[in-house]
Amino acid sequence: MDNLDRSWMSLKRCSDKYISGVNDFLDKAFQRASKGNEILCPCKKCINRYWHYRNVVEDHLIVNGFVDGYNKWIFHGERLSSRNTPLSRNHDDIDGLLHDTFRNIEGETGHGEGEREGLSEDAKRFFKLVDEGKKELYPGCENFSKLSFIIRLYLLKSLHGLSDVAFTDLLDLLKEAFPFAQLPESFNKAKKIIKDLGLGYDKIHACPNDCMLFWNENVEKDNCSVCGSSRWSNEGDCTTNASSKIPAKILRYFPLKPRLQRMFMCPETAIAMRWHDSERPNDGNIRHPADGEAWKDFDSMHPNFSKDPRNVRLGLSSDGFNPFRTMSISHSTWPVMLMNYNLSPWICMKPEYMMLSMIIPGPSSPRQDIDVYLQPLIVELKELWEFGIETYDAHTNQTFQMRAALMWTISDFPALAMLSGWSTKGKLACPTCNYDTCSQYLKHSRKMCYLGHRAFLPTDHPFRRDKKSFNGEEDHRPAPTSLSGIEVLEKLHDFNNVFGKGNKKRRRNNEGPWKKRSIFFELPYWKHNKLRHNLDVMHIKKNICDSLLGTLLDIPGKSKDHINSRYDLQEMGIRKELHPRKDNTNGKAYLAKSCFTMKPEEKRLFCTVLKNAKLPKGFASNISDRVDVDEMKISGYKSHDAHFIMHYLLQIAVRKELPKNVSLALIRLGNFFKAICSKVIR
Structure with a gap:
């Protein structure tokens, strides 16, 4: 039934071919999925809910047609694909798996056991796995070999998050129940058996002060050539051999090339890698990065790259996190992730298609020194752009020269400074306005305030002439222009990069907002990219939500x-009705109520709306647990909770408690975020 022709399903229901196809379907369905003389009716009205006789089902399918989307006849005896049910197969194609993984050694597979001394390392690993694949799990076992059973167990561990200790205990239980089974003794030994099937990583030693990597020409050095720090930690004895020494810092780098090649080993994934070119709707709406100007501009600049849709477009993202799940230990580890934009939007952000590029160790953030750790990735990206790599396409059963390009980075605001080199602090913090940033230091709040956003409005917008609502002046400036990559590279041509925590006092030959010349400019195409760095909207939304809820x-x-912000208004000479008023009798300052000030009962009602909201299961975490109605505060919510509050709940909560002019502004703000986060932007 899996091989049954389905082309007739799109024909007119009165045609002979459609009627013949319905009868073929019914023959197979009654053989495999009947209950007595009835089967579930898959027509548009019954929707696989009601059991009917054959003549009734036939009439329904001809009159009503099949229910939309029912192309896999799972209710009528057809099996789900192995992609959806990875544990459903009775027999694993281990031979096919090994030949796909070690496709480059097909010419060496004719050697016997006594002729394997002169083989390559890949060939030796291949034959080792072949031997494991031939061993029976236990005498007489037909469904599993030793290798296939261990792979299946390892898959269970990954799917269900079993710890290493739990995996070892499970092996002990299985050996006790099945004493003749050929099972490894522990998780580590099981991992050694199948490690050659997986995608490994490289351990690269780093200077503890982030000055350099002991890599390439520096691989044999024992001390940093910049700060002189030892490559080894204090626990290591420098008099012993290198194998017994303990590195002070280790970068774990996951090579990019084999991971991209693996994407084309599966026919279904190989087809999905062409989605942006062959299946993406071209209706003028934005639903994928390929619909944006930056992608189209890149295609026009590099036609040789864009003519093959299999060439890979990547995005880079990085952020710090505390791996110890506690705030009592200050530790920051930085993973660097790569996103594959060849895939459709509903696939490319799934965990199984994200690629971990490297793990930059803590205990502190690398900050501007992140470029030191990005060197291996940049080298691979340059090779993938200039030369590519020979890759087997399982869909066409042919090899092609795959190339790859990094389109942009995505990060929060502090990480943008780390990746781009533009300082996001001080007078010129805005990377969009760059040298035209309009800023003012507020001495009472001790913060830098960034003004002048009316410059981005149309020239005839009424806000440009509105003095009272803004800083007391009209604003008719043109919108600032972003710096192109070529302009940035010209400004930083002679820039002296200084890396390492022990070298921050060394003077640079440039004292502007730039902290470094980004390593991404080593990529030949980076200076031509129209959009090089992006901000993550979820971080922005979380910060805005925190400020709104805290202020309301x-x-x-x-x-x-607060009192300091009111004194800042007084110094700026605006919003006179909000200036602090001093009582001559006691000298205390009193603050006038703002237009958004709520009474205690209004705050409780506001919090009650958020607490009593009934949310779909899995749509957001339990927001109601984060709301304290008695204390009138909200705390401990996550970024996705802020996403849901800004899109839906805030607009309901402010409707009755706040004046119309305030609630309308907040509703429009929520609608703006909802629009730019929609699946299709029109």
């Missing part, structure tokens, strides 16, 4: 409306 509920330490 007047949460101490989180509100933006």
Whole structure:
């Protein structure tokens, strides 16, 4: 039934071919999925809910047609594909798996056991796995070999998050129940058996001060050539051999080339890698990066790259996290992730298609020194752009020269400074406005305030002439222009990069907002990219949500409306109705109520709306547990909770408690975020 022709399903239901196809379907369905003389009716009205006799089902399918999307007849005896049910197969194609993984040694597979001394390392690993694949799990076992059973167990461990200790205990239980089974003794030994099937990583030693990597020409050095620090930790004895020494810092780098090649080993994934070119709707809407100007501009600049849709487009993202799950230990580890934009939007962000490029160790953030750790990735990206790599396409059963390009980076605001080199602090913090950033230091709040956003509005917009609502002046400046990659490279042509935590006092030959010349400019195409760095909207939304909720509920330490901000307004000479008023009798300053100030009962009602909201299961975490109605505050919510609050709940909560002009502004703000986060932007 899996091989049954389905082309007749798109024909007119009155045609002879459609009727013949329905009868073929019914023959197979009654053989495999009947209950007595009835089967589930897959027509548009019954939708596989009601059991009917053959003549009734036939009439329904001819009159109503099949239910939309029912192309895999799982209710009528057809098996799900192995992609959806990875544990459903009775027999694993281990031979096919090994030949796909070691396709480059096909010419060496004719050697016997006594002729394997002169083989390559890949060939030796291949024959080792072949031998494991031939061993029976136990005498007389037909369904599993030793290798296939260990692979299946390892898959279970990955799918269900079993710890290494739990995996070892499970092996002990299986050996006790099945004493004749050829099972490894522990998780580590099981891992050694199948490690050659997986995608490994390289351990690269690094200077503890982030000055350099002991890599390439520096691989034999024992001390950093910049700061002189030892390559080895204090626990290691420098008099012993290198194998017994303990490195002070280790970068774990996952090579990119084999991971990209693996994407084309499966026929279904190889087809999905062409989605952006062959299946993407071209209706003028934005639903994928390929619909944006940056992608189209890249295609026009590099036609030789874009003519083959299998060439891979990548995005890079990085952020720090505490791996110890506690705030009592200050530790920052930085993973660097790569996203594959050849795939459709509903696939490319799934964990199985994200690629971990490297893990930069802590205990502190690498900051501007992240370029030191990005060197191996940049070298691979340059090779993939200039030369490519021979890759087997399982869909066409042919090899091609695959190339890859890094389109942009995505990060939060502090990480943007680390990746781009533009300082996101101080007077010129905005990378979009760059040298035209409009800023003012507020001495009472001790913060830099960034103004002048009216410059991005149309020239005839009424806000440009509105003095009272802004800084007391009209604003008719043109919008600032972003710096192109060529302009940035010209400004940084003679820039002296200084890396390493022990070398921050060394003067650079440039004292502007630039902290470094980004390593990404070593990529031949980077200076021509129209969009090089992006900000993550989820971080921005979380920060705005924190500020809004803190200000509306007047949460101490989180509100933006406080005594110092009122003195700043007074110094700027704007919003006179909000200036602090001093009482001559006691000298205390009193603050006038803002238009968004809520009474205690209004705050409780606001919090009650958020707490009592009934959310779909899995749509967001339990927001109600984060709301304290009695204390009138919200805390501990995650980024996705802020996403849901800004899109839906805030607009409901402010509708009755706040004046119309305030609630309307907040509703429009929520609608703006909802629009730019929609699946299709029109």
